């Protein structure tokens with residue numbers, strides 16, 4: 001039985017105030033506990049891109065003959081890109097959006113019946129990274145790992161099976177797409193399946209696993225002072241994100257500041273996660289991103305967080321390490337990395353970095 005994400009935080013309990021989750025719709029003013037300043041997050045006020053900024057992450061057509069190189073370039077420069085012609089039916093994206101809207105539209109009391117436990121991964125609550133900030137985020141989330149059946153039964157006693165079917169189909173499509181994207185990106189560096197031992201051993205993707213994170217950013221009375229989801233990198237190999245038609249996702253570039261990722265109907269956003277940064281020996285950037293909120297429109301997003309089975313050791317592909325240097329990172333399992341992230345948050349990558357002799 002492979003080690004599952006479900007168990008990852010068993011020894012890492014976290015106390016988050018899910019049960020104090022407000023009914024956002026009833027708040028006419030931003031409570032002080034939700035008002036962010038640069039003191040709460042040093043990047044809070046970092047150069048926001050002007051609304052007219054022309055530069056943003058590329059939109060790549062997966063049917064384009066040069067898609068692999070375009071993806072490789074985007075992974076090296078932005079650590080993120082959008083994709084069109086990805087093969088996931090629009091009707092399935094609409095079903096997932098409908099499910100997400102229905103879930104967060106339930107009364108808070110009902111959602112709390114499926115609250116995430118202190119040592120668990122699945123369920124309703126605030127994002128795990130909330131524990132690293134003094135201020136609260138203007139959002140609510142629901143995480144799915146493994147079967148959502150138990151949680152969904154609590155949320156929708158009557159029609160949970162329909163919702164389970166949507167999740168199952170979505171995850172099936174996403175896992176194939178994620179694998180395709182990973183190989184396109186690696187191929188652009190000259191890396192093939194022969195070079196990645198753990199992926200070579202199984203052809204059916206059984207080396208991989210995923211979590212699905214549903215996010216809801218309600219309408220906010222003072223969006224400029226609020227934060228939907230604070231700046232973070234994902235701990236994944238890749239994350240595939242569906243966003244509804246309301247802007248809010250921003251990615252950070254040292255040279256440009258925060259750049260908004262405009263929603264493009266039918267397309268999906270792809271983020272390079274920390275494990276892909278490690279695997280590529282630092283060539284691909286894991287993108288720092290966050291979600292801002294909106295005064296007139298609620299925002300929804302669905303993140304497919306994809307990585308290897310918890311006990312597979314990920315280390316830089318030898319082909320990408322110069323013979324004169326040691327690999328940039330030591331090897332790490334997803335379990336170990338998530339636990340390091342749960343304790344050290346944005347210092348996690350530097351904690352597994354090999355320090356080179358000067």
Ligand SMILES: C=C1C[C@]23C[C@@]1(O)CC[C@H]2[C@@]12CCC[C@@](C)(C(=O)O1)[C@H]2[C@@H]3C(=O)O
Nearest residue numbers: 121127128129143211213232234235236305
């Ligand atoms: C697999 C995972 C990645 C994640 C932690 C988790 O165990 C399940 C939730 C994921 C999520 C989603 C929102 C942002 C994030 C940083 C968080 O707090 O929970 C990510 C975690 C991550 O990528 O580290």
Ligand SMILES: O=C(O)CCC(=O)C(=O)O
Nearest residue numbers: 213215249290291301303
């Ligand atoms: O809502 C978004 O656009 C970002 C969500 C996100 O970063 C996440 O779920 O990890």
Ligand SMILES: [Fe+2]
Nearest residue numbers: 232233234289
């Ligand atoms: Fe994220």
